[in-house]
Amino acid sequence: xxxxNGAARVLLIADDREKGKRYHDALASGGYAVTQAESFxxxxxxxxxxxxxxxxxxxxxxxxxxxTAQVLRVSAEMTPAALVAEVHRRVALRAALYxxxxxxx
Numbered sequence: 125x126x127x128x129n130g131a132a133r134v135l136l137i138a139d140d141r142e143k144g145k146r147y148h149d150a151l152a153s154g155g156y157a158v159t160q161a162e163s164f165x166x167x168x169x170x171x172x173x174x175x176x177x178x179x180x181x182x183x184x185x186x187x188x189x190x191x192t193a194q195v196l197r198v199s200a201e202m203t204p205a206a207l208v209a210e211v212h213r214r215v216a217l218r219a220a221l222y223x224x225x226x227x228x229x
Contacts, residue, residue: 131155131156131157132156132157132176132177132211132215133156133157133158133159133173133174133175133176133177134151134156134157134158134159134175134176134177134178134179134211135159135161135167135173135175135177135178135179135193136148136151136158136159136160136161136179136181137160137161137162137163137164137167137178137179137180137181137183138160138162138180138181138182138183139162139163139181139182139183140181141160141162143181143182144160144181145160146204147179147181147198147204147207148160149204150204150205150207150208151179151204151207151208151211153208154208154211154212156211159173159175174193175193176193176194176215176218177193177194177195177196177211177214177215178193178194178195178196179196179198179207179211180195180196180197180198181198182198182199182200183197194214194218196210196211196214
């Protein structure tokens with residue numbers, strides 16, 4: 125979560141920039157801080173990148189060492205509105221989990 129504005133950070137990886145743009149715009153309209161890249165390798169060069177959710181547009185699911193972000197794979201049939209709803213759900217679940225852990229401590 126971005127501590128300056130409270131917005132969850134989303135890394136959107138789409139090898140077709142135009143296909144990814146509609147998801148990028150929908151997520152940004154939903155209040156998320158969105159970084160779009162054409163590949164994970166391109167995203168690695170982004171300073172300060174620590175996403176809460178990684179969205180893959182029609183790409184295979186991946187993971188990397190010490191990954192804490194949830195990965196969501198977007199199929200061709202998923203609408204931008206459905207993606208925003210799913211990201212909202214996942215961010216809320218993660219926040220609830222962290223709140224529960226904090227209360228237990």
